Structure formats: C-alpha cells, structure tokens
Amino acid sequence: MPEVKTPAENRREAHKEQRRSDIVDAALKVFARDGFAVSKMDTVAEEAGISKGTLYLYFDSKEALFEGMVRGKMLPLLEQLQSEVMAAGDDLSAKDMLRLQMRFFYRNVLSTDRRHIMRLIMAEGPNFPHLTKFYYETVLSRGKAVFTSIIKHGIERGEFREVSGHGLMQVAMAGGLVAALWKTVFDPFEPIDLDAYCETHIDVLLDGLKA
Amino acid sequence: MPEVKTPAENRREAHKEQRRSDIVDAALKVFARDGFAVSKMDTVAEEAGISKGTLYLYFDSKEALFEGMVRGKMLPLLEQLQSEVMAAGDDLSAKDMLRLQMRFFYRNVLSTDRRHIMRLIMAEGPNFPHLTKFYYETVLSRGKAVFTSIIKHGIERGEFREVSGHGLMQVAMAGGLVAALWKTVFDPFEPIDLDAYCETHIDVLLDGLKA
Amino acid sequence: MPEVKTPAENRREAHKEQRRSDIVDAALKVFARDGFAVSKMDTVAEEAGISKGTLYLYFDSKEALFEGMVRGKMLPLLEQLQSEVMAAGDDLSAKDMLRLQMRFFYRNVLSTDRRHIMRLIMAEGPNFPHLTKFYYETVLSRGKAVFTSIIKHGIERGEFREVSGHGLMQVAMAGGLVAALWKTVFDPFEPIDLDAYCETHIDVLLDGLKA
Amino acid sequence: MPEVKTPAENRREAHKEQRRSDIVDAALKVFARDGFAVSKMDTVAEEAGISKGTLYLYFDSKEALFEGMVRGKMLPLLEQLQSEVMAAGDDLSAKDMLRLQMRFFYRNVLSTDRRHIMRLIMAEGPNFPHLTKFYYETVLSRGKAVFTSIIKHGIERGEFREVSGHGLMQVAMAGGLVAALWKTVFDPFEPIDLDAYCETHIDVLLDGLKA
C-alpha cells in the first residue's frame, strides 16, 4: 500500500504536529519559570492557547508532558551538534575543536530557553528516574563522547597534556552548567555575562589542559 | 533585668534547641530526598519523631522550615570555614591556600548531606527569592570573597597569571557544584568518585591559573 | 404522498438500520461488562466499529443509548414470547403452560446476553425513572399478565391450590432473576448450571402451587 | 504492659468510633440512593456532617469506603443471625427453623436500609471482585450453610422431600432478594407489601419442599 493520504489528512497531521510543538514550547516556558511540581496543567494549557482537556490528547499525564518536552527540545539539538561539529572537524586543531564544541553549547543551550531544561533535570531528576536515564543516555553520554574524542585527539597531537584524573569531562564542562544555573538563580543578585564567561571558561580550561 | 534563669528554664531551652535541631536534620533528609514541593510536613514530622502540630510550634510554615533548615545547616559551616582557612592562612602559598579551601568544601559540603542543599537552592531558588538572596549573600558572596583574596594573593606573589575574565569564581568552583549535582542525579548511571574528582578539579584549575 | 422510495434510499435505510443494530449490540456488550456509569461512549463506538461522533447521529445521549439498547433488545423478544406461548397455549395443562413460559424465559433471556439487561435495570433503575417505568410497563407487567392468566387457568381447572398471597408472581419468577444475577456476579466463586437450576426452580414452584 | 489509657484517649477513641459509624451510615444512605459511581464523596461527607477531607482520614478511597460500609453493616448482622438462630434451634421442627431464618432475613435485611446493600452488590459486583469475594464468602456462604443444615435436618426428620436439584438455596432464597430489588426499583409502579410477601414466599416454599 503506497500510503496515500488525502490532502485533508495531510492538513490535519500538519496541524497536529504544530499543536504538539506549541504545547512543548508552552511547557518549557512554564516549567522553566515555576519548576515541575508548582507548574499547573492549566497554566500550560493557557500558555499554549488551548484547553486543559486538549493537553491530555497530546500527552497522557503531567509527567509525560515533561518528558515529551525534554525530548522534543533536546533531540533536534543533538542531531544538529553532531552534524555541525563532525562536519567542520577534521582539519582543525584539538584546541579549536574544543572551542567549537563549547561555543556551540553556549550558543544553543546556555543562551537560550533550553538552559532551563538542565536546571529542571537537576531539580527533578531524582523524582523521574526514567527521564534522568533518558537524559543521561541521550544527551550527556553523547556529549561526553564528542568531548572525549577531542581530548584524545589533542593528546595524540601533543596539544594537551595527559590528565589522568577521574571525571575530567564533568570538570571541563562544569563551568557551562554552572553558568546556566547561575543565570537562572542568581542573576538578579549578580548578573553574569554569558559571552565573557564563555571565554573565561575556555581560557582556563585550555590552559589547564595544555601540554 | 539581669536575665537570671532557673535551672528548669535552662533545661527547657536546651530541650527546645535540641528539638529544633532534630527538625532541621529531618527536614534536610526529607527535602533532599523528595524536593521541596513533594515533601510533606507529615513526613518531616514523622522523621523528626514529633507530631505535625508540633512542627508548627517551631516553624511557621513549610517555607519557613525550608529557610530555617538552610540557615541552620549552612551558617555554622561558614563560621568554621572562616576560622579554619583564616587561621592556617598567612604563611601558605596561594596554591596551597586554594587547595585548602577546595578540600574544605569537598569534605564538608560535597561529601555530606549538605550537598543536597545546593541542589535544592538550584531547584527551588526561583520560587524562593527571599531564600535565594539570603543564600547568595551569606554563602556565595562570602565564599567568593575568600576565593578572590586568594587569587589576588597569588597574582601578587607571581604564582598565578592574570586571568582577566569575567566569572572566574564561578568557573573555578563550578567543578564542585557539578560534582554535587552529578552525585545526586546521575550517580546511578555513572558513579563519581568524589575524592579522585576533587584532585582532578584542583589539578586542572591550578594548571589553568598558574603563571 | 405515497412514500415511494428509490433503491438508493432503500439501501441507505437498510444500512442505517444495520448500523443502529450494531450499536445496540455494542452497547449491550459494553454496558453489561462495565455498568452504565463506568462505560464510555468511546468504548461503545470502538466496539461498534465507528467513531464517537457517529454514535451521536444515532443516539442523542448516553442515556438515550441505554434506553434504546434496552428497547431494541427486549421488544422483539416480547413479541416472540406472546406469539409463541399464546399459539401453543389452549390445549395444554396449566402446569405445562407454566413450564413453557419459564423455559422460554430461561432460554431466551437468562442463557443469553440479555440477562445483563435485567441486572442493569436493577442496578441503574433508580437513576433512570423513565426507563424503569418503560421496563415495568413493557416487560414486567406483560410477563405478569401471562403468568397470572396461567395461574388463574390452573386454579379453575383444579390443578393449583389457591395461593391468596401477595406478590405471587414475584415469588414465582424470583428464581429466574436470581439465577441471572448469580451467573453474572458470583459465578466465579460458585458456578451455577442454568439448565439444572431451571428444573429445580420449576420443580419447587409447581409443587408449591399444586392443589 | 497493661495498656493503660488516659480518659482523654478513651474519649478520643470513642469519638472516632462514632465518627466512623456516622460515615458508614451516611455512605449507605448515599450509595443506596445513587449507586456507587454516581455518588460523590462530597455528598457522603455532607450527609455525615463532616468535610470532604475528613472522610479520607477514615477511608483511603471511595472504594475503601464502599467496602468498609458493606463490612460495617453486614458483619454485626451475621453474628446476630448465628447466635439467634442457633440459640433457638434445637427443639424446633425444620419448618419452624426455616420460618425463623427467613423472618430474620426479612426483618433485619429486607425491611431495613440494608436491603440496598444487596442491590449494590448486584449492581457493582463485577467492578469490585475483591468485595464480591468478601461478600460471597462472608455473607452468602454462611447463610447458605445455615439453610442447608436446616434442609438436611428436615429431610432426616421426614418433613421435607428430597429435592435433588442444583441451586436449591438460590431458588429458595430468591424470593427475598427479588423483594428487596423490587422494593427499591419498582415500588413506585407497583408497591410491594413486604410482610405479606414474606408469608407468600414461606408458604410456597414450604409447600414446595414438604414431603
């Protein structure tokens, strides 16, 4: 069967896709602002411009909405990261590759709404083992793989010294995570300039790694 | 009034103090495990071995309990930090002072229940501006002051290069915060060895700062 | 207007009739299994192989569907009962007529899906005065009329003693109703053999009535 | 430990017991009138003169309330039946024992609010396998045991003929169940006089059984 669809069906499907995307946007906005537990389904619905009942046509529960939002926001980004970094990759020095990856991260996660997702995972993770696992496997371990390959590359080329330590990835990327958290939590008291901060981070990190 | 107290009054006060401390311990345990919103006053009361009603004799509300717990757990530590670091301070190299501070932090915060407080602040901060302000002013800015003075000391002595960047403190301490979060959230998937991690952190950081 | 119909109209009407009948079957199945309140229009629609919207083209509301189902299932049966019993009637003894009626009832109601209707009327009756009235007037009082005429016939012929009591019909038919309920509710715990039970019922009843 | 209770504790406990009993009464009234699914917890609470929240201090859920109500209403009765019938038992004829049992049933179940419980079990049974099992095991099979021993007694004494049939108990008791249902469902259309009905029932039954 060639799976022929009538124009009406196509329109309907496109509409549904758009709805889903609207809901995900609204959910990120509301969850980011209020946290998972405090957020109300009513608020998300209102933000998405639909009724509460409609929400449940797209997501079975509040938890499912949370998970769906994280997936919907992070998966496309990961694909983009892989194609972008990999594409530009081969002829760069390890230093430049690291810079590239970190700037990608700052630009596409930390400087956007997505940084709230990281905070939400930190905050709600223990209550959502399922989601935490997904996040670890899909986002973190992939990011770590890219990072590790760059470091290895750098050591082989003699750009980086051998840092034998445990948890290098976490130490290296920590600055970014903290920037995201700080921006959300403490910015009112001591604002942070993400661009400048990014450069400091790269600076200290590269210096700390260099051979 | 010379504030003379009968022995009975003294005993009563000591008892009250003990109660309060028990409640704070219970609150940390419960909040750390479940998060603020999910935690129930009942659970805290039970954990503290008292009734729900009694809880309200010590703390006016759930929020007040949260704040009281954070204060009760962090303030004594800060005093200890200041006396400990300051005391041993003057004749050490900047490197050693930095090491000292960071190890204090790893030993007294990250390796104990207190690390959950940091996660809770990250998670719930935006819902508690009042508490966030307190935390920033009392904990973070004091920690930052110590850190900054060490860095300045190191630059003067020619130990550290001048890192002009914005957000140096955050970059420098980030590793610790992330260690705390990672331990709580992702440890089941990829365990982290805090001691080894601490050394990696210090290693990369000191190398990244050295002149 | 002579009500002439085109073949197309005829086909359409037959189709509609078939649909309606499918829906009634589905409704009986679902209501019987779940009870009125728990049953969902969605489930009925799915069972009938149509969409929820279509259901409302045939029945205005859930209540209307319930009533329509009861009518659709019981009315044809009553007509059949009357023609069958009446037809065979005159030359039989009262005993045999009673046997005939009771066996008809066991065969066409208790041993089929229709027994659930009786249970539903018992269960939901008070919430549907309208339907209860219909059921009483259409099903029960007609059944009672047949029963009473048989008893009268039997007394006149000297087959039955005069049982002056109030509620003889209910007492007499009770066994059947209870069989239906038992089969639905307690069969898992203590199964009931409807055929054997029918004979016990007739046996005790006829003996209890005989002159 | 002698389990000494303070007067205050005793008072509190008595109060709780009274509350529970009030709730059970209210629940029976409401469930009897509206059926399980249609009944609202609000209505039960209001009927019991308490708030909705309080209801949940005594019963964990609507289902638990339903079960608790059935237990609370039926268990005491069963104990009473056993002591009453057994006590008066030995020197009576089987006929009189049967009459005694049936009149007990009419007087204590059918003529009171409790008859609604039977209807509720019939109506909601399939949705509460747990409760149905309890009801069968606790109420029905015990009632059946009493009935069976009387019949056997009667056959041994030559009072009753041997009715070999399957389901004799159900046939015999059916009249009572139907009386209860009829009173609840069809009384508005054709009222039933329970006392007279009881005698008809006993009359036909004893005659149908006699040797």
Next chain:
DNA sequence: TATGAATGAGATTTCATTCAT
C-alpha cells in the same frame, strides 16, 4: 453521513494549616 479534535465541567484526592484538648 462520518470523523475525531476540542472543550470544560466536574470528580477524586492531597496536604498545608488550624485548633480544641
């Protein structure tokens, strides 16, 4: 006629907080 997306009123349940004892 048939569909299924959308609605929103309403239900159960939870839990911070109060208060009489």
Next chain:
DNA sequence: TATGAATGAAATCTCATTCAT
C-alpha cells in the same frame, strides 16, 4: 508544650458532548 483530628482550597485527570471539515 504537644497532639492529631479537621478543614477546604486546589490540582490532576476524565469524558460526555459539540462542531468544523
């Protein structure tokens, strides 16, 4: 001071019904 029963506002989720296509 300590208790725990009581409250009621509020949240999640359901589902009969409507309506545009």
